[in-house]
Amino acid sequence: MRDKIDQLIRSISTVLYGKELQIRQAVTCLITGGHLLIEDLPGMGKTTLAHALAHAMGMDYRRVQFTSDMLPADILGASVFDSANGSFVFHKGPVFTQFLLADEINRTTPKTQSALLEAMEERQVTIEGDTYPLPEPFFVIATQNPVSQYGTFPLPESQLDRFLMRIEIGYPSPEAERDLLIGGDARLKIPEMPVSLNPGDLNAIRQACAGVTASKSLLDYLQRLVQFTRTTNDFEFGISPRGSLSLLNTAKTWAYISGRDYIIPEDIQSLLVPVFAHRLRSAEDYAEHTGVAHVRRLLSEVDVVG
Amino acid sequence: MSTFQLSRVAILWQLLCVISVLVPHLAHLPLWVPVLVISTVFWRYMAYTGRWSFPNRTTKLVLIVAAGISVLLSYKSGGGISSTVALLVVGFGLKVLEVYKRRDALVIIYVAYLVIATAFLFNQTALMALYVLFSIAVITTSLRTVYTVRPIRFLEPFKQTWIILVPSLLLMSVLFIGIPRVGPLWEVGIDRSSAKTGLSDSMSPGDISKLTRSAEIAFRVSFNGDRPPPQAALYWRAMVMNDFDGRRWQNDHYPEPHGVLNEPDILERKWEYQIIIEPTQQKYIPALEHLISQPQGLILNRDRTLSSKTPLIQRQQFNLASSLGVQLDKGANLFDLERHLLLPNGNQKARALAHTWWRESVDQEAYIQKILNLYNREFTYSLTPPLLGDEVIDQFLFETKTGFCGHFSSTTAFMLRAVGIPARVVTGYQGGEWNPYENYLLVRQYDAHAWIEAWLDGKGWVRLDPTAWVAPERVEKPADQLFSGQEGFLKDSPVKAWGIKGGRWLAIARQRIEAFNYGWNRWVLNYHLEQVNLLRNLLGKYTSVRLALFLLIPFIVVIFITLLPAFRKAKQKKLNLFDREMTRLSEGLSKLGLSRAKGETVNEYCLRLGDFNPHLLDDLLMLSSEYEKARYADLQSIDQQIFVDKVTLCLKQLSR
Numbered sequence: 001m002r003d004k005i006d007q008l009i010r011s012i013s014t015v016l017y018g019k020e021l022q023i024r025q026a027v028t029c030l031i032t033g034g035h036l037l038i039e040d041l042p043g044m045g046k047t048t049l050a051h052a053l054a055h056a057m058g059m060d061y062r063r064v065q066f067t068s069d070m071l072p073a074d075i076l077g078a079s080v081f082d083s084a085n086g087s088f089v090f091h092k093g094p095v096f097t098q099f100l101l102a103d104e105i106n107r108t109t110p111k112t113q114s115a116l117l118e119a120m121e122e123r124q125v126t127i128e129g130d131t132y133p134l135p136e137p138f139f140v141i142a143t144q145n146p147v148s149q150y151g152t153f154p155l156p157e158s159q160l161d162r163f164l165m166r167i168e169i170g171y172p173s174p175e176a177e178r179d180l181l182i183g184g185d186a187r188l189k190i191p192e193m194p195v196s197l198n199p200g201d202l203n204a205i206r207q208a209c210a211g212v213t214a215s216k217s218l219l220d221y222l223q224r225l226v227q228f229t230r231t232t233n234d235f236e237f238g239i240s241p242r243g244s245l246s247l248l249n250t251a252k253t254w255a256y257i258s259g260r261d262y263i264i265p266e267d268i269q270s271l272l273v274p275v276f277a278h279r280l281r282s283a284e285d286y287a288e289h290t291g292v293a294h295v296r297r298l299l300s301e302v303d304v305v306g
Numbered sequence: 307m308s309t310f311q312l313s314r315v316a317i318l319w320q321l322l323c324v325i326s327v328l329v330p331h332l333a334h335l336p337l338w339v340p341v342l343v344i345s346t347v348f349w350r351y352m353a354y355t356g357r358w359s360f361p362n363r364t365t366k367l368v369l370i371v372a373a374g375i376s377v378l379l380s381y382k383s384g385g386g387i388s389s390t391v392a393l394l395v396v397g398f399g400l401k402v403l404e405v406y407k408r409r410d411a412l413v414i415i416y417v418a419y420l421v422i423a424t425a426f427l428f429n430q431t432a433l434m435a436l437y438v439l440f441s442i443a444v445i446t447t448s449l450r451t452v453y454t455v456r457p458i459r460f461l462e463p464f465k466q467t468w469i470i471l472v473p474s475l476l477l478m479s480v481l482f483i484g485i486p487r488v489g490p491l492w493e494v495g496i497d498r499s500s501a502k503t504g505l506s507d508s509m510s511p512g513d514i515s516k517l518t519r520s521a522e523i524a525f526r527v528s529f530n531g532d533r534p535p536p537q538a539a540l541y542w543r544a545m546v547m548n549d550f551d552g553r554r555w556q557n558d559h560y561p562e563p564h565g566v567l568n569e570p571d572i573l574e575r576k577w578e579y580q581i582i583i584e585p586t587q588q589k590y591i592p593a594l595e596h597l598i599s600q601p602q603g604l605i606l607n608r609d610r611t612l613s614s615k616t617p618l619i620q621r622q623q624f625n626l627a628s629s630l631g632v633q634l635d636k637g638a639n640l641f642d643l644e645r646h647l648l649l650p651n652g653n654q655k656a657r658a659l660a661h662t663w664w665r666e667s668v669d670q671e672a673y674i675q676k677i678l679n680l681y682n683r684e685f686t687y688s689l690t691p692p693l694l695g696d697e698v699i700d701q702f703l704f705e706t707k708t709g710f711c712g713h714f715s716s717t718t719a720f721m722l723r724a725v726g727i728p729a730r731v732v733t734g735y736q737g738g739e740w741n742p743y744e745n746y747l748l749v750r751q752y753d754a755h756a757w758i759e760a761w762l763d764g765k766g767w768v769r770l771d772p773t774a775w776v777a778p779e780r781v782e783k784p785a786d787q788l789f790s791g792q793e794g795f796l797k798d799s800p801v802k803a804w805g806i807k808g809g810r811w812l813a814i815a816r817q818r819i820e821a822f823n824y825g826w827n828r829w830v831l832n833y834h835l836e837q838v839n840l841l842r843n844l845l846g847k848y849t850s851v852r853l854a855l856f857l858l859i860p861f862i863v864v865i866f867i868t869l870l871p872a873f874r875k876a877k878q879k880k881l882n883l884f885d886r887e888m889t890r891l892s893e894g895l896s897k898l899g900l901s902r903a904k905g906e907t908v909n910e911y912c913l914r915l916g917d918f919n920p921h922l923l924d925d926l927l928m929l930s931s932e933y934e935k936a937r938y939a940d941l942q943s944i945d946q947q948i949f950v951d952k953v954t955l956c957l958k959q960l961s962r
Contacts (some may be wrong), residue, residue, distance in 0.1 A: 305908065
């Protein structure tokens with residue numbers, strides 16, 4: 001099974017050059033069963049990464065471009081009167097898919113945002129009293145521009161918390177950029193990429209990941225990290241129990257991908273920024289820019305041994 | 307760290323701390339000092355709000371010079387310790403203008419502890435102690451805020467300060483009770499400039515009335531066996547005046563030689579008592595008549611009065627014993643008796659009257675009875691008698707016929723001497739107010755009294771109180787009840803008069819407060835006198851081992867309680883063997899700058915060490931993988947001894 005994940009990561013690397021860490025983090029997020037938020041400037045490869053992930057994992061895939069005039073029905077679907085039958089028929093919206101790419105989620109109004117986020121949490125859609133379950137598995141990869149850009153509606157903390165991870169892609173290294181310039185538009189290659197996972201594989205991998213153990217010593221470290229965010233006054237809020245559980249679960253997947261059946265502190269440290277940064281902000285900061293810096297503090301100030 | 311900027315809360319507490327230590331000094335400092343300090347505090351506050359700027363060098367220099375000169379001018383006539391304290395407070399106030407950094411703040415705070423301690427030089431009441439405690443809490447809070455970096459609410463550090471202060475108070479009281487008192491190596495003279503209080507060393511007929519205007523406490527007495535002698539026997543002899551110059555009674559050329567205590571003839575009833583005397587700046591020690599003991603350090607005069615070798619500048623306690631009903635001094639020598647017969651010229655009418663009566667009398671008692679009858683018939687007792695001219699005795703006897711103890715005793719002594727009966731005037735206090743809550747007798751300045759002693763054949767010195775003949779109630783009733791209707795009584799202290807002249811419940815409240823003050827004086831200010839007894843009661847037997855235990859045990863208990871949370875934490879922190887070994891490695895290499903950073907995992911650390919010494923890389927990698935297996939894979943099979951040896955090896959190799 002690990003080979004399949006390696007293959008998945010390698011094939012995505014052929015369209016997004018030099019970003020293996022981010023690809024691994026994104027794959028970890030999806031295997032763990034969480035939704036992913038990719039935040040970066042336009043043109044950094046957010047959509048490419050999302051596309052490639054969906055294709056390589058062999059998922060049924062849809063993309064919604066969020067705009068400021070969008071309504072909840074545009075995502076969830078709506079009941080339409082069918083004159084032939086003389087009754088209302090529910091037309092499913094784009095959310096009914098295994099893999100939803102929600103592009104530029106912070107361009108739309110909070111009303112529409114929360115409709116999507118509710119679907120993400122409940123994994124079902126309720127319209128006019130009828131409940132329609134979403135397909136299984138159901139992933140959302142949302143992309144957003146940094147909050148300070150014009151025309152954005154920042155997601156509130158409670159909704160950011162629905163995303164298991166938030167990753168930034170960042171500028172490519174000079175070598176990677178050279179490869180990109182030589183290789184041409186990577187997006188055109190996505191349809192030719194091999195599909196790495198069969199339908200049953202995901203469940204098998206998840207079961208294997210659940211078998212990864214966390215020792216007492218490691219849990220101590222994890223709790224020290226969480227406790228630090230709760231007791232140090234620089235943080236507006238500490239990490240919630242959901243946050244610490246998220247860190248543990250993703251670390252299990254990460255350890256599994258790395259070929260171990262136990263977690264080591266490096267696993268935790270590799271995932272600390274994507275899992276914690278969007279859940280933390282400093283007491284003085286309202287623009288959510290300090291999360292990453294704070295996680296770096298956690299990394300340097302919390303003792304690994306002890 | 308000394309360049310640290312102060313937080314908002316720290317500055318506010320700092321200013322509050324300055325004001326709180328200034329308050330107890332308001333009473334004795336010249337008015338400009340508090341005004342100066344308040345203005346510097348205000349200036350600093352305006353600087354803090356950003357509206358004003360800090361003073362520049364020149365301004366500060368001018369302020370320092372001006373303040374220094376002002377202190378000199380204010381205390382031109384010498385203010386004793388008060389001038390020193392004024393200089394301290396002024397410098398302290400000016401320093402406020404310089405507080406920008408943590409270091410400056412610390413100077414202010416440490417000096418504040420000193421300034422508040424000097425408050426006790428001027429006032430040692432329980433109320434002041436309470437205030438100083440509060441002030442110390444404010445100063446300590448200020449000290450804490452200086453060191454607090456994170457933002458805090460204003461009152462938060464004040465509450466936490468009490469968590470420190472309360473155990474300290476406990477330890478303080480243990481030290482206070484237990485530590486043996488040693489005389490001070492160096493003493494600050496309490497303000498010696500203050501006026502003498504109490505009786506003066508001479509008496510003219512108008513003198514005592516000044517004292518009746520004052521409700522100041524003269525001394526307090528507690529009796530062994532709790533009950534005091536009857537009111538009419540409470541004659542507190544302070545000074546004996548032997549020489550009369552026509553107006554004043556005093557001791558002229560011959561200071562009284564020392565006396566010796568002879569065995570009392572009849573032991574009627576022995577009274578042992580402790581007397582706590584308020585400072586008078588004088589030497590006399592009042593005592594009941596017929597003294598039968600002489601405390602160490604006091605001088606017993608020939609006339610059976612006591613005096614101390616130095617003026618009483620602070621409250622002092624003495625243990626005395628008297629036996630009422632014993633005759634004073636039968637064996638007076640001739641010189642003494644002659645001295646007690648001398649009279650200056652003048653007052654011829656009184657002299658003539660005396661000689662007439664003396665011829666008519668059968669014996670000394672009959673003569674005295676005649677004087678008594680005269681007083682009883684024609685004289686009135688008043689605290690505000692008319693003023694007398696040159697011939698004091700004549701005028702009193704034949705014209706005004708109104709007066710109080712000073713007039714009566716002076717005149718009676720004159721009349722006795724005029725016919726050859728040796729007589730002398732005694733000043734002191736009569737009576738006192740019994741406080742039933744603490745069982746002690748409170749004698750105030752308005753209890754001051756004067757009477758005479760006459761040498762009667764075959765009897766020795768006998769006390770005669772002519773005032774009692776005119777106004778017997780003066781002796782039988784406490785002075786406050788007697789005088790409360792009189793015009794001149796407590797004229798100078800209206801507030802106290804309100805308490806003393808007021809109703810019953812006011813009197814009870816006043817007695818309660820005085821009982822408390824008595825306890826405070828006895829158990830806190832003069833505790834060294836009670837210490838041995840108290841410790842003996844507490845410890846059973848007074849041995850050094852028990853005393854040491856008494857001091858140590860509370861300390862151990864308090865320190866243990868304070869440290870308990872830390873102990874618990876340390877216990878939790880007890881490290882696993884592998885963690886301990888890694889810590890040993892890291893600490894062992896810290897001198898080389900190779901200790902493990904907090905966030906560095908063991909793998910990363912071992913790799914870094916491997917970079918430093920590539921020969922050891924294999925060993926280090928093995929170390930990290932063993933560690934990983936033991937701590938994270940939970941494998942039990944890792945050989946601890948091999949791990950320990952490996953760490954020792956690496957440590958040795960790397961430190962070489």
